[in-house]
Each structure stands twice: as structure tokens, then as C-alpha cells.
Amino acid sequence: MTWLRKHLLGLQELSREEIEMVLASADSFKEVLARAIKKVPALRGKTVVNLFYEPSTRTRVSFEVAAKRLSADVINIAVETSSVKKGESLIDTGRNIQALRADIIVLRHNSSGAALLLSRNVDISVVNAGDGWHEHPTQALLDIFTLKEKLGRIEGLKVTIVGDIAHSRVARSNIWGLTKLGAKVTVCAPQMLIPAKIEELGVRVSYDIDEALKAADAVNVLRMQFERDEGNAFPRQVEYFKNYGITQERLEKLKNNILVMHPGPLNRGIEISAEVADGENSVILEQVTNGIAVRMAVLFLVAQAKEKNETTH
Amino acid sequence: MKLLIKNGRVVNAAGNIDAVSDILIEDSKITRIARDIKDRADTIIDATARIVMPGIVDMHVHLREPGREDKETVASGTRAALKGGVTSVLAMPNTEPAIDSLERAGLLKEIIRKTACANVFISSAITKARAGQELVDIAGLSREGILAFTDDGFSVENEELLLKALELSRRNKVLVIEHCEDRKLSAKGVVNLGLVSTKLGLRGIPSEAEYERVERDIKLADKTGAALHLAHISCRESVDAITRAKKKGIMVTADVTPHHLALTEEAVLDYDTNMKMNPPLRTAEDRQALRDAIRAGIIDVIASDHAPHTDNEKAVEFEHAQFGTTGLETELAVAVTELIQGRILNWLDLVRVLCLRPAEILGVAKGTLNIGSVADVIVVDPQKEWVVQRESLVSKSKNSAFLGRKLKGAVEYTIVAGKVVYRAA
Numbered sequence A: 001m002t003w004l005r006k007h008l009l010g011l012q013e014l015s016r017e018e019i020e021m022v023l024a025s026a027d028s029f030k031e032v033l034a035r036a037i038k039k040v041p042a043l044r045g046k047t048v049v050n051l052f053y054e055p056s057t058r059t060r061v062s063f064e065v066a067a068k069r070l071s072a073d074v075i076n077i078a079v080e081t082s083s084v085k086k087g088e089s090l091i092d093t094g095r096n097i098q099a100l101r102a103d104i105i106v107l108r109h110n111s112s113g114a115a116l117l118l119s120r121n122v123d124i125s126v127v128n129a130g131d132g133w134h135e136h137p138t139q140a141l142l143d144i145f146t147l148k149e150k151l152g153r154i155e156g157l158k159v160t161i162v163g164d165i166a167h168s169r170v171a172r173s174n175i176w177g178l179t180k181l182g183a184k185v186t187v188c189a190p191q192m193l194i195p196a197k198i199e200e201l202g203v204r205v206s207y208d209i210d211e212a213l214k215a216a217d218a219v220n221v222l223r224m225q226f227e228r229d230e231g232n233a234f235p236r237q238v239e240y241f242k243n244y245g246i247t248q249e250r251l252e253k254l255k256n257n258i259l260v261m262h263p264g265p266l267n268r269g270i271e272i273s274a275e276v277a278d279g280e281n282s283v284i285l286e287q288v289t290n291g292i293a294v295r296m297a298v299l300f301l302v303a304q305a306k307e308k309n310e311t312t313h
Numbered sequence B: 001m002k003l004l005i006k007n008g009r010v011v012n013a014a015g016n017i018d019a020v021s022d023i024l025i026e027d028s029k030i031t032r033i034a035r036d037i038k039d040r041a042d043t044i045i046d047a048t049a050r051i052v053m054p055g056i057v058d059m060h061v062h063l064r065e066p067g068r069e070d071k072e073t074v075a076s077g078t079r080a081a082l083k084g085g086v087t088s089v090l091a092m093p094n095t096e097p098a099i100d101s102l103e104r105a106g107l108l109k110e111i112i113r114k115t116a117c118a119n120v121f122i123s124s125a126i127t128k129a130r131a132g133q134e135l136v137d138i139a140g141l142s143r144e145g146i147l148a149f150t151d152d153g154f155s156v157e158n159e160e161l162l163l164k165a166l167e168l169s170r171r172n173k174v175l176v177i178e179h180c181e182d183r184k185l186s187a188k189g190v191v192n193l194g195l196v197s198t199k200l201g202l203r204g205i206p207s208e209a210e211y212e213r214v215e216r217d218i219k220l221a222d223k224t225g226a227a228l229h230l231a232h233i234s235c236r237e238s239v240d241a242i243t244r245a246k247k248k249g250i251m252v253t254a255d256v257t258p259h260h261l262a263l264t265e266e267a268v269l270d271y272d273t274n275m276k277m278n279p280p281l282r283t284a285e286d287r288q289a290l291r292d293a294i295r296a297g298i299i300d301v302i303a304s305d306h307a308p309h310t311d312n313e314k315a316v317e318f319e320h321a322q323f324g325t326t327g328l329e330t331e332l333a334v335a336v337t338e339l340i341q342g343r344i345l346n347w348l349d350l351v352r353v354l355c356l357r358p359a360e361i362l363g364v365a366k367g368t369l370n371i372g373s374v375a376d377v378i379v380v381d382p383q384k385e386w387v388v389q390r391e392s393l394v395s396k397s398k399n400s401a402f403l404g405r406k407l408k409g410a411v412e413y414t415i416v417a418g419k420v421v422y423r424a425a
Helices: A016-033 A057-069 A090-099 A114-119 A137-151 A169-180 A209-213 A237-244 A248-252 A284-311 B074-083 B102-115 B138-143 B159-172 B195-200 B208-224 B236-247 B258-262 B284-296 B331-340 B347-362
Strands: A047-052 A073-078 A104-109 A125-131 A158-162 A184-188 A204-206 A218-221 A259-261 B002-012 B017-026 B029-034 B043-046 B051-054 B056-061 B086-091 B119-124 B175-178 B228-230 B252-256 B377-387 B406-416 B419-423
Touching: A016 A057, A016 A137, A016 A169, A016 A284, A047 A057, A047 A090, A057 A073, A057 A104, A057 A125, A057 A137, A057 A284, A090 A104, A090 A114, A104 A114, A104 A284, A114 A125, A125 A137, A125 A284, A137 A169, A137 A218, A137 A259, A137 A284, A158 A169, A158 A209, A169 A184, A184 A209, A204 A209, A209 A248, A259 A284, B002 B347, B002 B377, B051 B347, B056 B074, B056 B331, B056 B347, B074 B086, B074 B102, B074 B406, B074 B419, B086 B347, B086 B406, B102 B119, B102 B138, B138 B159, B159 B175, B159 B208, B208 B228, B208 B236, B236 B252, B236 B284, B252 B284, B252 B347, B258 B284, B258 B331, B331 B347, B331 B377, B331 B406
Parallel strands: A047 A073, A047 A104, A104 A125, A158 A184, A158 A218, A184 A204, A218 A259, B002 B043, B002 B051, B056 B086, B086 B119, B175 B228, B228 B252
Antiparallel strands: B002 B017, B017 B029, B051 B377, B377 B406, B406 B419
């Protein structure tokens, strides 16, 4: 199979085979990261622009490291330092970056659908690094990569995603990816944080965290952003931790050994206890390392596809 | 001047007539409808295998003038109307500034007199600057020929104020048109609340935002005995509320847009901002309820809610794009494609909902082919297929929800007051 996508916009549009291809490619790049000289020339002479409309240290740095390990040149544009604040449209900004002869735009944007909009208006590759509440495909890919690495498979795994599902791009991308690969997904949150008709995406909904963790192979704990509450739709922070927080006490009640994941940054004592975050079930720091391998794979594949598409013209 | 339209299938809902006939127009009026009229005429149109019907009366059109002439003007909007077979429009008052006084209505009248190429009726805001605080001079504006009052874009939040407006409208024999939306419920929503909003990660607008306001407004109409018209109904529960109201004999009428009859929320799935409208496209179940309602006469009228916007306002992130689609040039063809071909309406029904009922509701002598009436007539090729293309749109704005779609039914001639004002190339 060959990779044909010039853009990576989300996991919704990827086939199972395409997801498996990214995972396989990430496997080889992870091996590079274990070497003494952690660099390959795959993207030498290419320019990757990290265009970030939202503050994000973690994802931006991960993409930057990934691009540099592939020998690409990296330029970071944050919204505060660009002309965006003066009212330049996303499309205009994208076309300017293209005119600077960049090859790939890695876009983080607070509006759902922004990556698709940009991809339709530039000829260079667009990689979605998170758009609104919509998708965060590389995060889900690194979550899936970590699960597979730790548990040997995805098919048949029971994965629980807990937290603000309604406003989470990480949840949506994980749901698309995991269900395509045959995992059984449960989403768990207070009702106000479960989006309408989510069960039609092939997931089970639970409002009881202890029930949702029972028999689960892994739990993906989402960051709770109480600061974005509008109109007091959110539960109180203390109450949330009591009812949904992932604590050692909760894990000890389980018969199963459960893998604990978190996309970061952590809110210790809000959605996860410090003890669990640092405990033996946690693979949170391994996720960070795997994130580099997965993003190397994604950058490599879209760059390659772009060249293929151009030569076949 | 004599104009003779020969051999067309003449559809006149006013007389319940659907038969092949000739129509003779002398000067501005229809003088005879009969088979085989032998009179000599200055112009003869062969309408064999064509539909001959009254010009469409579109009671919900945003012409944007004054203030947003970059989107549309009275001139460009009425030219687009003629191409779509629309010979009369009710201009919405949410211009910049809003039409909310005799002076502003007078200025708009002047623009219309100078530049309109179709009949344009003026509506006024219900409240000054559409701010929901203070009523406009409903009595005074009514005397100046304003037919309808609406804060369209907003519902009148204050119940007391709307009650007062309804009482005044009853006394002055004018119409109140409500845009039914409770903003506390629609919040910052941009698409229908449901599976699509969940998939796209966009804020949803629940149906409650519309139907709870529909129910409130019907109560107020009942209380006052005033005529109330509900614009762009989009969901099943609203249809149910209107059905109940009509059974009780409450003076309520309603319209639905061609896009809500043709499309569902699924059309938004690739973030096409031309599919972003208010109220939002809803589910297949809602669409079915709307189709049943237009067929049963529960919903009286199809109106376009022609809402032109510039490219700059649409080529942005979905949540930041303006709400609305254009409609004047596509409404007839969408109706033919979806409703006639889909066997939901026959031609008599279609002429009733596009021409006769809106004219009756507004109280204007339009929408018929009656002898002696002013000849606003269109000749339609019901079989002609065409693709909606950006370049061929006459409206200043190109934000059509139907771009790229193949439609059936095209206007060949549009006649206003006995004059051929549009002829298909």
C-alpha cells in the first residue's frame, strides 16, 4: 500500500489500513530515536511551518523536534507575533506561508474545520495539530501507538475516555481511530459534557467512572478546562475530582491492570491524582516520546505523498 | 401594446385552473385567457410545453440596501429576482441603518423607485434599530404603505412589547412577521444540535430555540387576534405547534425556505459555509415534517430568505462565517426539483405556495392570473436541467447552498406589468 494523502486533517477520513501504515512507519522512526545520532535526512531541504493560533508548548515542541529529527527546517509562527492579530484571514496567512516556499504547514487553530479550510486554499501540505473541538489526529495516533506498544494489539481492547468529551478534539480523534481498529470505546463524563448522539459514533456512554473502568484495558484521561466554562455548564471542580477523578483508590478497586494515559498538560488533583500520574499504571511520559515518532511518520508520509502527487501530474 | 402567450399550460391557483390556454396581455393587464386566441399581437411567445404562472411573490428577501451595497442592492437583487421568476419581493428591514422610521422608509422608497426592476414591498422593523426596546410608529408607517413589521434576525424578546405590536398591527391591518429564536437557547450555536454538531465539533442550536418561541408567539397572536406570520420554520415541533394553532382558528401563517425543504444537516458535514444558515439545516425527520406541512397547507408559503453575503464573509472559519444563503435565482428550480419531481406538490399547489398565499398574507393584489389583474407572469420550462454555477448568478453575492447542483426547471420569460423584463439566453 502507498500513502496518497497530502494532508492529515483527521482520523475520521482515514481507513484502518492508513492508520496502520502510520503506526508501522512510527515504529521505524522510534528506532531512530534510540540511536546515538537521532537524525535522518528524510526531509532535508524541506521547510515545516508550525502555525499556532492557540498557545501550545507541548504539541508545538513535539512537531518541532519531529521535523528536526527528519532534517527539515522549522519555523514557528504564534498568533501573537504574526499579522493575524491585524485581521489577516487564515487563507491569506496560509498563502503567504506557501509563497515563502514552505512545504508543510502544521496548524493549531481554535476553530473546528480550520485545517480543512486551509488545506483547500493552499497547494502545500497541511497537518492538523488540533482544530477547535473537532480533531487532533496526531494525538490520537500517538495514543493508539502507545496502546499497541504496551498491550500488543488494538482489536478487542476496551478503552475508556473520561472527561470533557463535548469540547475535546482528542476524544473525537481517539473515537474515530480506535473504533476503526476494532477497540471497544466507552466515554465517561457527567451528562453535560457528553455531546449529542455520541453513541451513534459506535461508543458506549457511561456516567459512572467506576463502572466505566471495570474491565477496561486502558483509560485516557482528558484535561479538564474549567476556565473555559461558559454559563456554569460545568460541574464544580471539587465535585468533578470526587466523582470522576482518576485516583489510586479507584484503580486499586479494579481486578484488571489498567493503563493510564493523558494527553497533557496534566492538572494534578483535578482530573488525575499525582499518585496515579507518577504511578506504575501511567504511560504518560512514554506518550510524549511516542509523539515524536508518530509526528515524524506523519510529516514524512505527507511530504512523500505531495511529491508523488506532483510527479504523477 | 399586446402580448400573446400561446399554448402554455396555464396554472392559476386563484381560480384553481390548470389547463392549456393562451393569455392575452394588453398594456399592463391580463385581458383574456382562452384557447386559441386569434388576436394580432406585438409580441407572441410560444409557450408550448411550458408552464405559464403568476410571477413569484417572495415575502422574505434581504436586499441589503441601504448600507451593505457590497452584498446586494435593490437593483442587483431585483435583477436576480427576475431571473428566478420572482416579480415581487418583501424587502427585509435589517439594513444599515434599519428601516424603522417614516424617513428611512421614504429613502428606501426613493431607491426602489429609481432602481428596482421588480415590485418591491417594504417592511419595517418592529422596534427601533431592531434593538427590542421601543416600538416603531406602526400606525404611521402603515399609513405610508408598509405592509409588514419584523425584527428579522432577532425575535422580539420582550413579550409585552410584542403584544403591543400585535395589537397595533391588528388595528392597522398590517402583518407582524416573527423570526422565532430564543437566543438564550441558540446561544452561540452555528449548526443543528445533534450528530452533525458532535462530529464536527461545532456548537449546536437545539430545535427548542425555535419551537418554544413559536409556541409563545402563537399564544400572543391568540390573545390579540392579530395576524402573525412565522418566518423560516425549520423543525418538526414548530410544525406541530402551528398545526394545533390552526385547528384552534388562531390567525397564524408560516413560511419555509427552499433549502430547509431540500437539504438536511448532513450538507454541513464538510464545513461548507454556504450551508450555514439560521435557522440551521436540520434532520431528515424535520425535513419530512416540513414537506408534509407544505403539502397539507399547514405551512402556507415558500419564501427564499435570500441572504447575500460577500466571499470575504464566507471564506473563513465555519464558526466565524455569516449565516445565510442566496435564494432568489434558485427557489423555483429547487421547488420543481424537490417538490414537483418528488411528487410532494403538483403545479397548482406550487403556484399556491409561491404566488397566491404570500400575496394574500401580505394583502397585495399579486400572485394570480385573474382577468383584469396586472400582468406579472412567468413562462417556465419545467423540463430544462441546469447546473447552478457561480459565474451565472446575477446576485452580487455568490453564497448559494446549491452551487454545483443540477436542478430542473428554468425561467424562460419574466413579465412585469405586461413588459418582458427577463428572457433566458
